[in-house]
Amino acid sequence: MGKTLGSARHKALIDLLIQKREAAGLTQADLAERLGEYQSFVARLESGQRRIDVVEFIELAEILGFDAPALVRAVQQERREN
Structure with missing residues (x-):
């Protein structure tokens, strides 16, 4: 790998994830507050400087209101199309 x-x-x-955050009407600072993190944490995630672990991903799904397995399938589909 x-x-x-x-x-x-x-x-x-x-x-x-950025699309989901924006659709939820949240800024990076808003999301960071809900995660109990600094805005720079979200900025590093969204800029690709940091990986997202499974537990963080589930928490993001809960906060942003999306179906985690469906988003994973979308990422898999995106990969197949490119």
């Missing part, structure tokens, strides 16, 4: 940070799947995941 190659590096995942910066991979096509990682970029697709980040793009979808």
Whole structure:
């Protein structure tokens, strides 16, 4: 397995998470507050400088109101199309 940070799947995941955050009407600072983190934490996630672990992903799904398995399938589909 190659590096995942910066991979096509990682970029697709980040793009979808940004879309979900924006659709929820939240700024990076708003999301960070709900996560109990600093805004820079969200900025590093969204810029691709940091991986998202499974527990963080589930928490993001709960906060942003999306179906985690469906988003994973979307990332898989995005990868197949590229």
